[in-house]
Amino acid sequence: MxxxxxxxxxxxxxxxxxxxxxxxxxxxxxxxxSINEKGYPRTCLVSIARADTFSDIYFVTSKRSKINGKxxxxxxxxxxxxxxxxxxxxxxxxGNVEFVxxxxxxxxxxxxxxxxxxxxxxxxxxxxxxxxxTIEATFWIEGKFRTCKYK
Numbered sequence: 001m002x003x004x005x006x007x008x009x010x011x012x013x014x015x016x017x018x019x020x021x022x023x024x025x026x027x028x029x030x031x032x033x034s035i036n037e038k039g040y041p042r043t044c045l046v047s048i049a050r051a052d053t054f055s056d057i058y059f060v061t062s063k064r065s066k067i068n069g070k071x072x073x074x075x076x077x078x079x080x081x082x083x084x085x086x087x088x089x090x091x092x093x094x095g096n097v098e099f100v101x102x103x104x105x106x107x108x109x110x111x112x113x114x115x116x117x118x119x120x121x122x123x124x125x126x127x128x129x130x131x132x133x134t135i136e137a138t139f140w141i142e143g144k145f146r147t148c149k150y151k
Contacts, residue, residue, distance in 0.1 A: 016139045016146055020091045021053050023084065023141065030084040032059060032132070034073035034097075041081075044070060048084075049109045049129070054091060055150065057082055057132045058100070058109055062117055064126055071128045074099070082132050094136040100129040 003011075033043040050058040063071040074080070078096040085091070100106065106122045106129050118124035138147040 012144075013146060013148055016141055016144060017054070017137075017148075019089075019141045020137065020139055023086055023089055023091060024048075024051050024054050024057075026086055027084040030057070030082050032070065033081040033083075034070040035077045035079055036068070036073055037076070042068075042070065042073065043081075049111070054093060054137060055134050057093075057134075059130050059132065060109070060111075060114055061128045061130060062126045063128055071130075074130060080132055082134075089141045091141070092138045093132070093134045095132055095134040097130050097132050100131050105129070 028047060029045055030048055031043050032046045033041050036042045046059050046061065048057060049060045061069070061071050063069060074097045078098065080095060080097045082093040082095070083090060103122070106127075109129060110122050114127075115121060118127045121127070122129075134150055136147065136149050139145065
C-alpha cells in the first residue's frame with residue numbers, strides 16, 4: 001500500500017525530531033531567552049541541567065538579581081525561547097517556563113558543582129529549577145528545515 005502525503009510528512013517530521021533529540025544529547029549549553037521588565041528579549045547562555053527530549057528542558061538558575069535576572073523575568077512573563085546547535089545543525093524552540101518546586105525532581109537534577117553558586121544546595125533561597133516546555137520548534141538539521149507546533 002502506498003503512503004499518503006500526510007504519512008510521508010509525519011515520518012519526515014519524526015525523523016527530524018529524533019535527530020533534534022540526538023543533537024540535544026550532545027549539547028551541554030543552550031541559549032535561553034526571557035522577556036525583561038521593559039518587554040525586550042534577553043538571551044543568556046545556560047548549562048542544560050536535564051533534557052530527555054526537546055519537549056521539556058530543565059535549567060538551574062539563580063534569583064540573585066532583583067531586576068535583571070531571568071528568574072525575575074519568568075515570574076512576570078513565562079514566555080521563553082531556547083536554542084541549541086552543533087556543527088551547523090540547530091534547533092530553535094518557543095515555549096513557556098515554569099518554576100519546579102518538586103523536591104524529588106530537584107534532587108534528581110541537582111549537581112554538586114552547583115554548590116559553587118548555591119552554598120546551601122537546593123535549600124538555598126536563590127536556587128531555582130525551571131522547566132522549559134516547547135510549543136513550537138524550528139529545526140535546521142542536515143540541510144532540512146521545518147517548523148512544527150506542539151501543545
